[in-house]
Amino acid sequence: MLSLDQIKNLSRQSLSKIILLVIDGLGGLPRPDTGKTELETARTPNLDLLASDGICGMIDPVSPGITPGSAPGHLALFGYDPLKFIVGRGILEALGIDFDVKHGDVAARGNFCTIDQNGLVIDRRAGRISNEKNAELCKILGNIVLSDVELHVIPVKEHRFAVIFRGDKLSGDVSDSDPQQVGLAPQAVISLSPAAETVARLANEFISSAKVMLSDHHPANMVLLRGFSQYPNLPTMAEVYKLNAAAIAAYPMYRGLAKLAGMSILDTGTSIEDEFDTLVRNYADYDFFFIHVKKTDSAGEDGDFDTKVKIIEEVDALLPKIIRLEADVLVVSGDHSTPALLKGHSWHPVPTIIRSKWCRPDRVREFSETDCSSGALGRFPGVSVMTLAMANALKLAKYGA
């Protein structure tokens, strides 16, 4: 595999355009009664046509057998080795609420929790308090004053919030306060390297103050923090690929992941059609588009096979909007599989199409897990998708003399 520096040396700016359509959690597992996966059950004439015209295969976003989180799955598709570039839990939580994370910020995922009179955690989620209560408590905690840093406490959902420490020379290399099980006391945050002593001290101050301020708010009478992390240092897609890249995603977390890669974020609506229309409207202004369809993954997580089928069919029905743009390269893939049968992300490889004037079409005629498994792209690492897209866009120079 070439390094990003090597790819940077080969990449060439040009007029050709690439569209990367990511159908989140695309891959599935066959329902026992039909033997067909969600994608195989869906009627998808347009995807099948793309599969016929293009070259198909199966990607392992991280590595065979490894179930990717959303961040590694997307980083791989954007061409960044997900074993090298790590997005911490805190950062992802902040990205997920559209918080404008800056380089140097330290973010942590917070839980409101319940402690008993001995200070032991008895409910790690404080009975899943309402979003309203969460917002009220975050506002209270936002009044905590810490020397030398700016503090942001932002509600997420139910018991979840994000806390961001903004200041100079901070490091997120500290331990969690969350003991991860009930019956234990919250742990002191400990610095794991000398540079992180400030954050450890500030986090412990924050937790102590929170404990006092929340004492009257049972069941949300304490906080647990975990996943302290900083914005990872990714070279942008402009630097590596010389692309003027734009992202279209209805959900904040995916806009956040695109921002990590330096993409411009385009305003869009909440439906798949809104997203596709946003692409059409902005098509002239960029040469790379990442479009994200979320609801396939949500349906998979819910174990709702039929809804996942319907959303795939909705994507297929809207696909002519994208096909008519006649992009030089059109990629259809997913960041991981989310089989309805497993109700969660899984390790199964993800069916993938690359369609361009210069791809070498194979015998695949249907966009399905089974057919893509015998496609000419074979089974390959997700991080190669961008290199293949760039090659098919004739944006990569020859390697070596």
Added chain:
Amino acid sequence: MLSLDQIKNLSRQSLSKIILLVIDGLGGLPRPDTGKTELETARTPNLDLLASDGICGMIDPVSPGITPGSAPGHLALFGYDPLKFIVGRGILEALGIDFDVKHGDVAARGNFCTIDQNGLVIDRRAGRISNEKNAELCKILGNIVLSDVELHVIPVKEHRFAVIFRGDKLSGDVSDSDPQQVGLAPQAVISLSPAAETVARLANEFISSAKVMLSDHHPANMVLLRGFSQYPNLPTMAEVYKLNAAAIAAYPMYRGLAKLAGMSILDTGTSIEDEFDTLVRNYADYDFFFIHVKKTDSAGEDGDFDTKVKIIEEVDALLPKIIRLEADVLVVSGDHSTPALLKGHSWHPVPTIIRSKWCRPDRVREFSETDCSSGALGRFPGVSVMTLAMANALKLAKYGA
């Protein structure tokens, strides 16, 4: 590829069970008159059923084009990168005779050889003396006294023996005494790093004493030592995979390799049926089983195509004993190919089945080299077999946020 440390962070102990059936030297080459390999010639209804229910592919135990020895082939299947974890010749020889190698021991492979009156080697194998003579001579050499170390000289077969130096702070980083060709004198053993000076000195003392003691035992009037090595430091499967792993192998070397990975060794008989019965008997007590079938490899090494076919058929006929256990994950593979036509290990990839409730079955209906080559697992590194088995057993957490 994830490091063992990364896998350790993802692995979860659970009730699910994994069986890894290793058919040694499984892969073959087609006999010109039929165009079918050993596996394709054998009638294997049970393996074919597993292939239909499961997902299939071809593994490269070490790397494409590389012919694996038994140690790298097995380490790969146990999930250890065979390019990183090296088992030396001396250690393998000691494991092959069930010698209880301890951490810190230095083991070497020995040959009895013939030298002429000028001290030059004229037969590196001393005319392949009998096992009885070998045992007699090893007993004599075992009387050599070396300061500070305990010496073990153990007969293997014909001219072969193992010598083990047991003591404190030894290192096996020394050169061979075996010149590897006739017409040369045995070489002095030289330390290749300061820590190995003791072993170099002791090995040379041992060789000098042996020369004196063997002078009346022509043709076995001298020894040659090579492959000085120590027990490699493998994290155990309990540490990496949180598995309580057991090994069932009729041949000592494979028990030794399993011991390297920290598996418990189960007493078994000499036949394949004995091994399978041992599995059934102990099924409740472990969550990972490695079962090793040796005779396919021996037949391949002998160039005996028909015997290899028969042994594969014997495995197939006994397979219902294993299938009936309904393990959560059943893997069938080999440590390398041993085509009867080549009479030895070869680089050809090895057909592999992974069968679980959560695998995504492909179109493979027959367990054969040709069919597995179009299986949905594709062609993949042997070291990924364990990761895939763990994933299919739902024993791996999600990677990344």
